[in-house]
Amino acid sequence: MQKRPFVTRERLEAIAAEHPTPFYLYDEAEIRRRAAELNAAFAWNPGFKEYFAVKATPNPAILRVLAECGCGCDCATGVELLLADRAGVTGRDIMLSSNDTPDEDFRAADERGAIINLDGPDMVACLARALGGRVPRTVCCRVNPGGTFESSNGIIGSPADSKFGMTPAQLEAAFSELAALGVEEFGIHAFLASNTQVNDYYPRLARQLFEMAADLSARLGVHIGFVDLSGGIGVAYYPDDTPCDLAVIGEGVRRAYEDVLVPAGMGDVAVFSELGRWMLAPAGALVTRVIHEKVTYRDYLGVDACAANLMRPAIYDAYHHITVMGSEGAPCTRRYSVVGRLCENNDQFARDRLMPECHVGDLLFIHDAGAHGHSMGYNYNGALRSAELLLRTDGSVELIRRAETPADYLATLDV
Numbered sequence: 001m002q003k004r005p006f007v008t009r010e011r012l013e014a015i016a017a018e019h020p021t022p023f024y025l026y027d028e029a030e031i032r033r034r035a036a037e038l039n040a041a042f043a044w045n046p047g048f049k050e051y052f053a054v055k056a057t058p059n060p061a062i063l064r065v066l067a068e069c070g071c072g073c074d075c076a077t078g079v080e081l082l083l084a085d086r087a088g089v090t091g092r093d094i095m096l097s098s099n100d101t102p103d104e105d106f107r108a109a110d111e112r113g114a115i116i117n118l119d120g121p122d123m124v125a126c127l128a129r130a131l132g133g134r135v136p137r138t139v140c141c142r143v144n145p146g147g148t149f150e151s152s153n154g155i156i157g158s159p160a161d162s163k164f165g166m167t168p169a170q171l172e173a174a175f176s177e178l179a180a181l182g183v184e185e186f187g188i189h190a191f192l193a194s195n196t197q198v199n200d201y202y203p204r205l206a207r208q209l210f211e212m213a214a215d216l217s218a219r220l221g222v223h224i225g226f227v228d229l230s231g232g233i234g235v236a237y238y239p240d241d242t243p244c245d246l247a248v249i250g251e252g253v254r255r256a257y258e259d260v261l262v263p264a265g266m267g268d269v270a271v272f273s274e275l276g277r278w279m280l281a282p283a284g285a286l287v288t289r290v291i292h293e294k295v296t297y298r299d300y301l302g303v304d305a306c307a308a309n310l311m312r313p314a315i316y317d318a319y320h321h322i323t324v325m326g327s328e329g330a331p332c333t334r335r336y337s338v339v340g341r342l343c344e345n346n347d348q349f350a351r352d353r354l355m356p357e358c359h360v361g362d363l364l365f366i367h368d369a370g371a372h373g374h375s376m377g378y379n380y381n382g383a384l385r386s387a388e389l390l391l392r393t394d395g396s397v398e399l400i401r402r403a404e405t406p407a408d409y410l411a412t413l414d415v
């Protein structure tokens with residue numbers, strides 16, 4: 001399938017005339033479309049809620065759009081809670097899914113009435129200590145069943161190698177302890193595979209967690225209010241990837257729910273998600289301009305963005321499709337390495353990639369950068385993080401984060 005930018009070359013040039021490249025551009029219409037698709041897939045579950053993984057795209061303007069679509073915020077740190085504040089997201093619309101959590105983050109989450117998700121068995125005591133001996137009415141625990149996680153396509157995750165969560169036995173002990181401390185509503189959370197390209201990840205995970213929920217409810221007499229399937233649904237980064245089908249995924253989870261929870265008399269359990277990548281990646285792009293061409297042993301296009309703006313290719317060797325604006329559909333007659341300015345050879349957005357002929361001055365649209373893109377930015381080599389722009393549904397463009405300046409970079413030296 002051909003990947004198409006969500007703006008035309010003319011529109012993008014007009015935007016770039018006002019906002020110098022590089023910048024991130026997000027498409028509000030696509031964000032709303034995706035949220036609607038997710039909500040429709042889980043409409044069978046009255047309590048369903050997506051808690052958007054704030055770390056994927058930590059911008060309050062984006063979080064506000066998502067909140068208007070019924071999504072809450074999944075935060076991992078106290079600073080991410082401040083972003084939820086900025087977006088006006090409060091109370092049970094916030095999930096603190098953290099790990100290695102400092103006491104002050106438990107307090108900050110509790111002050112906001114957020115749902116707190118505990119990553120380890122020791123966190124029960126830490127939470128009670130942080131809150132002065134009290135526990136919230138609702139607490140979630142993150143379970144890690146160990147082993148490997150298999151889909152119909154084979155092994156897609158390796159929970160036993162993951163630092164996250166507690167063992168099923170520790171989960172049971174934590175629930176007992178929390179119940180004794182006065183917790184009335186429990187949640188179960190797990191995140192066992194990342195960027196999955198299959199439709200049965202959520203359904204298989206759901207069945208496993210629903211069985212655990214029914215078992216714990218029966219044996220401990222605790223009330224399970226929700227099961228949080230967390231993140232992990234992937235997107236089609238390559239043009240030939242088949243995108244996940246949310247309707248199929250939602251239906252698969254419904255079947256597990258009907259098979260396991262309904263017969264256990266637990267037809268009131270809410271299903272939660274914490275998607276980041278699936279919600280936002282295709283709705284955002286890194287826009288950069290070619291500023292140099294150099295032919296040595298390969299043909300290099302030097303652009304004005306670098307790995308400090310989008311580090312996934314550098315650290316994961318991740319593929320991000322690149323459209324040369326104005327050459328959509330043109331034959332790919334050249335092999336280019338698209339590189340940034342960092343003094344690191346891994347600063348390459350593409351290596352030896354077949355692309356249409358390209359020249360200094362051309363705008364490149366780096367696809368699927370809307371999640372885990374700008375947010376993973378860093379300042380190596382004195383590289384500065386770019387602006388973020390939101391293309392509104394009425395066609396206007398809003399600056400939702402300005403570009404960093406050298407003064408921002410130098411500010412922390414003033415001690």
Ligand SMILES: *Cc1c(COP(=O)(O)O)cnc(C)c1O
Nearest residue numbers: 053097230231232274275276277
């Ligand atoms: C990163 C993360 C997510 C989102 O993961 P995606 O792969 O972007 O869907 C959700 N929940 C938690 C706890 C996470 O750490």
